[in-house]
Amino acid sequence: MCRIGLEVLHVAQTEMQFAACGAFLHILKKDLVPLNNYSQTFLQTILTSLDNRDPDIASAWLDTLLDVIDLLPKDIIKKDVRQLKPTILMSSSFSALSSKGFNHRHIQRIKKDILPIVQSLCQDVEYEVRGCMCRQLDAVARGLGLEQTKCAILPELVELTNDEESYVRLTRFRNCGDILSLLDD
Template sequence: MEDIEVCYKNTSTGENVNLFWDEVPSSSLDEEDDLPSSGQEVQRISVIHNLPDLLRDTESHDECMRRVVPKVREVLHLAQTDMQLAATSAFLQILQKNLVPIQNYSQTFLQTILNSVDSKDPDVASAWLDTLLDVIDLLPKEVIKKEILGSAISKGQLAQSVQSRLACCRILGKISTKFEPFVIKKEILPVVQSLCQDVDYEVRGCMCRQLDCVARGLGLEATKSAILPELVELTNDEECHVRIAGLETVVNILSLLDAETCGTTIIPLVCKICQQAVQAEDATLPVVATQLGKLCHGIADNLTDEQKQWFIDFYKKLCHVGLEKNKASSRVTTPVIDKDRGGSKESDLTDIFELEDKLVECRKNSAFNFPCNGFILWCKTIQT
């Protein structure tokens, strides 16, 4: 076994610092007996933490790129979580501080980031994905198109794992604002539409949350023809998680739309979402109460007096939800247990308490959002 020693000057103390990387032959990395000891692991983490300083120092830069960086990249796919997390931070700092040319970064560090996003460890994969999203903000459009776009599209195929498709959603959302509309329409939009129809509800919800970013890249006309139909369908999804994502995306996309689209599509859609939330009394109800102020503010200029009155009445209903005597009395009554379905009194009571919590949260959110709803102003407008 050979040690790689790199010496650099600590910028904070001015002292020369020696760092060692215990070189393990790649052919032996798969053998359990040859895995690095805890001491070696600590030393390697220290080297990775200091990579930005090594590359900043002119005396150690070239040797670090030639000897240390290849060894770091080589062992990362087998490394423990602590080493992986150290690398995510170091790799991002290297780009943020412009310590290597973009071309060199793309050929080395970026390739490792892209490969590590597919880690089987969900926590490690998530950390690398967050790093990739931060890196995208700092890369030129040409590099993103050449090195990242194709990889992202391949991750979004149905044959890939759910984890991979979820990563694809977030990457596509991030890079959609980097390209011209015709590139988005040709390369990205088909994958986006496919992910909106994915068989897994988490993927549908994740892609839904990125639709406003895709819409900003596409422009108004393409958004009206390609994004809004998907969004309308997602707000009617069978899964509550997806419907919530749809509602939040409606709020985020309002500023992109023209008056005609708001009047013909968005306002009827919002009214339908509100009605369904009250009827179902599910997890969407507190979210509607939270977002109602932003919704009303975004569509206020396109509302008729009759529609304004409808939203005032709906807001009043949210403020009183769960307080009606008939509902209160029915909820405190012990439920009838269906023995054939294997029901239990404890589980039914738990459902009741969870529902009550949602209704309380709904009223609390309604009170919190009162100032931004502008209902008093609307009332004055209607009265005059």
């Protein structure tokens, strides 16, 4: 796929998006390009495509990311996926967790592969990243369910509520009601 094709993929039709998901995974499985090149082009495109407004497309890209994470070396995952902007990681892709196409296997993989990234972003040194996470924790919590939210997300919520930056605290308070409706007594 040429560079121009990758740059316009975000406006492509649904069928093309699904085909690209399969092609990107196939390229990695068959080792058709060096891992460094894959990381710089295909992985970055996958990460960017997670922010698609169509929940089915976002879910397909998230599924592709999870499959790719299983195949990539840990150093590439840490370098590329963890440096990903939280708005891309959290927006449409986590909204897809509550869509009917998202099944138990996806949720288990989210817990295993992406939850540590979410927790890391909640503790990022940049206050803008922590503020963004404040806006996204309710979407993450909806996707994870009550038990995982109590164990993994609630401690992050408490820490963000007590953040040293007023911007983070204010953002957390503005979005606090969204996550509280998900919790039990």
